[in-house]
Structure formats: structure tokens, C-alpha cells
Amino acid sequence: MYPCVTETEVCDLEKRLGIAIPKVYKDFLMNVSNGFDIMNCTLALHGCRTSYDRSDLDSWYLLGTYEYDGSKLYLNTLDDKIYYCDRYDATPLKSWDSLSAMLTSDIERIFGLFDADGHCIDEDVPTTPVVI
Secondary structure, X not given: OOOOOOHHHHHHHHHHHOOOOOHHHXXXXXXXXXXXXXXXXXXXXXXXXXXXXXXXOOOEEEEEEOOOOOOEEEEEOOOOEEEEEOOOOOOOOEEEOOHHHHHHHHHHHHHOOEOOOOOEOOOOOOOOOOOO
16 A cells, blocks of 8 residues: 555646546545555556546546456446456446445455465466456
């Protein structure tokens, strides 16, 4: 987990992006963490970075990826749900009603794939929420 960002840092990022960061994710960045990597990027949530181009996805906010296959997580600002999709296709393959619900269920699922030392129990088992 990375240290939280300030409201000023979030405002600067929004200016650079030219879009507003969804409130639910802004709250996460400022009060929980500026992103994190779980089990060596098996699941990564992205915080304040320097370059994003989302001009064609006005209501979608890409917030994470899975290292296993490059599949993605995005937040739809129209319903505040989190969606999981393939690396090259944003068609939802799974959804959660909230960021909190996604984090709770997916972290629990991911921890079950690793032993107490953080080693993958079975390299042949995908670490993504849905097998693509």
C-alpha cells in the first residue's frame, strides 16, 4: 500500500487528466491508500500517476490491473460499480456493487491462492476473478 495523497495532489491529477476522479475512488486515495500491489501485482490499484489518456471513456475510470493476464478493473461513474474485463475488451466479465465489496471479496480470494510465505500454491491456477 502507498501513503494516501492530499486533496491538492488529487486536484492536480484531475487537472492533468482533464476529468474528475470518481468520488468513491478519490476518497480511497485520500483516506485509505494511493494504490497498492497485492502479491507482486497479482492485483494492483493505481494511485496518482503522471499520464493517463481516457478521452474516449468519459464515464469509466481504470483503477487496476491483474498481472496474470493484464485484465483490468474499472469504475463506472454512472453507477459506482466496479467492473472486471479482459485486457483488450472492456465488456464486463464480473462486477461488484462497490469498491469495498470488490476489495473484500477479491483480496480474500487472492489470499487463498498463496501460502503463508506469499508463494503461489498452484502456478496453473489463474489469479484473476474470472478465467478468460
